[in-house]
């Protein structure tokens with residue numbers, strides 16, 4: 001009988017896979033690693049698929065240039081020349097016209113109505129006279145103070161409502177602090193000025209993208225994990241976890257004992273599967289934790305390229321989708337010839353009207369919205385299909401912090417179970433943040449297999465500083 005420490009990781013998304021990979025790279029003689037995943041493929045939200053030779057992601061996915069160098073080096077090591085360094089080429093629909101995204105100085109000055117430009121200038125000049133709240137409570141408190149009315153009214157407020165389903169004064173201030181990277185005029189100015197080389201941060205205006213789709217990173221991690229002796233059990237949804245007996249039961253009725261378990265799955269799903277009595281306050285908090293769902297409507301078009309842009313952003317409430325991407329443009333692929341694909345991201349309430357709508361109806365609504373914004377696909381659509389996720393974004397309403405604290409206090413009592421990643425920590429973090437979480441978690445396990453909780457808690461504090469990139 002092997003006396004290796006048995007590590008079980010729940011979820012084969014970026015957090016779970018990077019944890020398994022880094023553990024095996026560094027401690028492979030002392031541990032055994034099993035990853036269980038409910039889907040039949042790895043990658044979580046960052047997964048992808050092929051259809052008619054076209055490669056698709058779940059919405060627009062790019063690896064941001066702010067990815068830490070050591071993570072990037074590992075990803076480069078796995079993908080080699082397949083990790084492309086690409087220029088961003090996106091547009092947003094603002095005031096009935098398209099402008100560059102992220103915005104450029106010339107757009108503000110020449111391509112948008114003069115009243116908008118003057119409004120922004122007025123908001124800049126009046127900033128010193130705006131009252132700064134000591135403890136801003138809402139999304140609108142933070143952004144109205146930081147940015148002023150003009151950009152909030154035309155972009156951030158409608159976009160927030162669309163993405164998270166709540167009005168700006170129903171959303172927590174933390175949503176603005178963590179999720180809006182340019183949340184004050186100074187940061188906006190730096191973004192706008194980044195067209196000028198001396199103001200440009202390293203990597204600004206660029207992104208990394210794997211030649212065969214975003215999930216190539218995670219397929220690569222998975223291959224390495226298996227080559228180092230790790231197990232990845234696909235289609236093995238967590239059914240139950242018994243923290244007393246230290247046993248996990250996965251969907252195929254397979255029983256997996258563990259010494260240390262890591263969960264990267266949504267909090268309600270974990271708590272639902274966890275054996276033992278839970279305090280009523282925890283169950284109540286768990287019931288009220290909200291994740292925003294998303295529909296992905298894919299259109300296959302009979303044309304080589306639809307537009308030259310990688311993504312289009314739509315803050316308007318009357319346009320069905322928040323973003324439209326053309327995956328071929330992410331990797332600059334010309335293949336397959338004669339067709340291209342689009343992916344429309346439609347944030348929605350899980351179980352709501354849109355969520356239940358038939359795929360054909362959703363496709364016709366997407367086509368209608370495309371016509372509305374001047375991007376008609378009439379006569380080009382060869383096929384459409386729909387995919388969905390119930391866990392696209394955590395929704396930070398005004399009480400979310402209290403709820404999460406109640407839940408985390410309970411989870412903290414579960415010995416030898418650690419929580420990481422976007423779903424388990426209820427954060428908006430990017431892929432590179434969640435990969436980093438996996439590496440940090442691996443760093444907290446000693447070569448003798450002891451878990452260093454103090455070190456993990458200090459990493460958790462660092463994670464709170466993550467600011468999400470678009």
Ligand SMILES: Cc1cc2nc3c(=O)[nH]c(=O)nc-3n(C[C@H](O)[C@H](O)[C@H](O)COP(=O)(O)OP(=O)(O)OC[C@H]3O[C@@H](n4cnc5c(N)ncnc54)[C@H](O)[C@@H]3O)c2cc1C
Pocket residue numbers: 010011012013014015016036037038039042043044045046058059060061062063064236237238264265266269294345391392393420421422423428429430431432434470
């Ligand atoms: C529309 C959209 C666009 C995005 N674009 C970008 C981008 O451009 N750049 C970027 O850096 N980030 C982007 N992100 C964020 C990125 O997708 C996430 O940060 C990343 O996928 C989080 O990884 P994770 O492992 O923490 O969670 P997840 O990816 O959610 O992985 C969790 C895994 O757990 C599995 N699981 C769930 N329940 C169970 C269960 N009961 N049993 C077993 N397994 C289970 C899931 O199937 C999944 O594989 C985007 C996200 C969305 C929604």
